[in-house]
Amino acid sequence: MRGSVEPISGHGRASPRLRQTLNLGLQPSCKDAMKTVVLIDNDEEFRESLRSVLEHHGLEVLDSSCPQSAFQELQAIDKPDLILCELHMPFAVGDDAGDYKVSYEVGLKTLQELAWVYPGTPVVALTELNQLDLARIKKYLDPIPAYHKPESALEVIPLVEGYLHSREWGGVQ
Numbered sequence: 001m002r003g004s005v006e007p008i009s010g011h012g013r014a015s016p017r018l019r020q021t022l023n024l025g026l027q028p029s030c031k032d033a034m035k036t037v038v039l040i041d042n043d044e045e046f047r048e049s050l051r052s053v054l055e056h057h058g059l060e061v062l063d064s065s066c067p068q069s070a071f072q073e074l075q076a077i078d079k080p081d082l083i084l085c086e087l088h089m090p091f092a093v094g095d096d097a098g099d100y101k102v103s104y105e106v107g108l109k110t111l112q113e114l115a116w117v118y119p120g121t122p123v124v125a126l127t128e129l130n131q132l133d134l135a136r137i138k139k140y141l142d143p144i145p146a147y148h149k150p151e152s153a154l155e156v157i158p159l160v161e162g163y164l165h166s167r168e169w170g171g172v173q
Contacts, residue, residue: 034058034059035058035082036062038064038073039051040086041085042090046149050153050156052153054156057160082121082163083118084160087125087127108141111141125144125147126149
């Protein structure tokens with residue numbers, strides 16, 4: 001459980017603590033054409049917090065709580081600039097959730113399919129798996145990079161900026 005993830009109020013606004021953190025000199029860094037980041041994570045608190053931080057940095061965020069809704073929403077856009085996907089989640093939520101188990105296999109298959117459908121888009125796995133389990137799964141993820149999900153959504157910004165910057169300069173294909 002990540003106790004330091006900032007909660008989000010019900011109207012899509014950052015909590016006062018997160019707003020204060022965002023106003024400590026961080027400026028939106030993706031000023032050119034609006035970049036689109038796809039975020040797939042069943043942890044609603046983390047997903048909403050990260051969405052708020054990314055939007056503050058001038059990014060368009062398409063977020064989903066499961067692969068099923070993500071694939072539906074992805075049909076509405078041409079091509080995302082970056083995809084962040086939790087490794088351990090159910091395929092569906094809501095009424096369909098009972099038909100699927102929560103597992104890393106769902107995230108693994110989702111990441112592989114996204115990398116295949118969007119070959120020029122960086123696809124990145126985020127996970128709370130321990131080091132041993134992650135090491136075991138990394139061979140199946142290759143070449144998709146995997147990172148431990150941070151305590152705070154703010155800690156994801158350097159990762160996102162790195163992938164978006166590398167893509168602008170042709171470093172990530």
